[in-house]
Amino acid sequence: MSRRNKWVLAVMLLLGIAIFAYSLRDIKFSVLINDFVHINFWWFGVAVLCMLIYLGLEAWIVKVFISDRITGFTFKDALRIPMVEQLFNGITPFSSGGQPAQLIALMQTGVDAGKASSVLLMKFVVYQSMIVINFLFALLIGFHSIQDKLHALAWLVVFGFTIHFAVIVGLLMVMFWYAFTKKMVGVVLYPMRWFMKPARFDRMEANINEKIDSFYAESVRISGQGKLMLRVFVITFFQLMFYYLIPYFIMLALGYTSASIVMVTSLHILIVMVISLFPIPGGSGGAEYSFEMIFRSYITSNSKLVLAMILWRLLTYYLGMLAGLIAMVIRPDKVVEEKNQVND
Template sequence: MSKNNRIAMIVMILIGVAIFGVEMRHLDFHQVWHTLNHMQLQWLVVAFLVMVSSWIVESFVVKIFVQHDGEHLNFKAALRVPLVEQLFNNITPFASGGQPAQLVALMQAGVEGGRASSVLLMKFVVYQFMVLINFVLTILIGFNRVATHFGALAWLIVFGLVIHVVVIIGLLLVMYQYRFTKRLVGIAVRVCGWFIGHERLLRWQEHMDAKIDTFYAESLHLKQEKFKVLRAAGLTLIQLLLYYSVPYFVLLSFGLGRVDLVTVMVSHVMIVMIVSLFPIPGGTGGAELSFKTLFASFVATPSQLVLAMLLWRLLTYYLGIAFGIIALAVPVKRLDHSQQAKNL
């Protein structure tokens, strides 16, 4: 990890500590102690296992895409990819560091650079489609409830959905309308050229053309690997459902048995959507505020709400940072080029 990344990680942890310090100072200590003493810790264990299981499922998605012509990525190397992704997603704006970190992790495991890029591209496309499906279902099921709590801010969720739809449309255009997409992007870049210098315009045009060409070439693999893509899509859906269910088990640990799993998962999807719109790593600040706003109706006391927010954040954010650091330190076993790929 670079010095800048270490500094970013420390800063985000300190900001998180400060946020929870501010929240805790308004609480009655005796009420907090009483809440802690009556927690059902077995549900916290379940929440921890569910979060870890989501990374394990994602590692099998990596294994599926890497497996090709007898190449077989061992489980430990595959699991290292989502853990490293978690670390760098959580300490970089807009989670921009996750993709390069995964690429390095795969190359360290012996996957050739071009092949690793192809794997990550297919993984990204599948993930975006599954996220979009979840967001659409969530808005159909629970937007009215969120709008009641958030008011005008709820339209950020719609804006986030529009962004994801635009991304998917762009991917599909490259896959099925390659020449049209290049012309469309060329027009957009020329329009941007009205406001930037000629040299920068040429760099942008070259960069965008290279990205489109790369994605189109890799999209041909997607079309040829339909069964592999379907398997990965099914696992990605499971991965997302596991992640979205984490706050449900956190709430159960406080004895809140009346909470509904679907409602909690819908609320969590909405939080993820809102947080993804902000450039702050991990959506720090916005994530905590969104959690308090959406889950206040489930929780009886302020101490339960703040502690639930703390535990949720520890499991879904800081745990990923901790496991990612461990994954960086673990030696990598190189790719197994066996004569016959093992079945997953």
């Protein structure tokens, strides 16, 4: 972990403390402590378990993809990947550092960079696809509720969906209209020549074309493996469901047992979509504000609302970063070189 990343991590932790402190400005600390000690720790334990299962299922997905191409890849190494991803997603704007960090983590286990890149691309496609599908259902169920609570900010949800949907469309175009997509990318990139130095533009263009070629080659390779892809889609569905259920179990822990599990889960899906648009790492500030505004009508006690928000952020953001720090000091098992096999 570079010195710059360490500084960013420290800043994000301090920012989180500042946001929590600001949220508690009108609440007596003794009241907050009283609310905390009286929560149902069994239900809170279920919320914690949901986050751990979320990480475990992503590790399973990594294992499925890697084991399809390489033998000797352990589940311990697979588990390091989502943990490292959580850390670097949490300290970079728009979660942009997660993919490169996963690539490095896979290479540390001895996986070839090309194979690792292909696996991460396919994992990304499945994950994005399931986010879009889940969001469509959540939009139908909960958009009227979020619109009433966040007003103009609710349209950020729609904007976020548009971005995620555009990413999926672009990836599908690479898979099924490769030549056309390559030409379109060239057309879109061409005006950038006017604002960039030739050498820098050429490097950028070569890098983008390399990623397109890599993704297309992997999509061709895996197109005949319907059972594997179906398996990964099913695992990803349950992975996201466990994540989206976390606020519901936190509400149960705080004694709010009458809330609709479908509505609460749908609202959390919409919150996650809003968070993805904030340029600050982890969506800090926007995440906390969105949660409080949306769940204010469900959690009537102001102190319990802030406590719910803090517990939610600790589980969905800071726990993942802590897991990533632990993963950084775990020595990976090396894939035995002579056992590397590509199942083409």
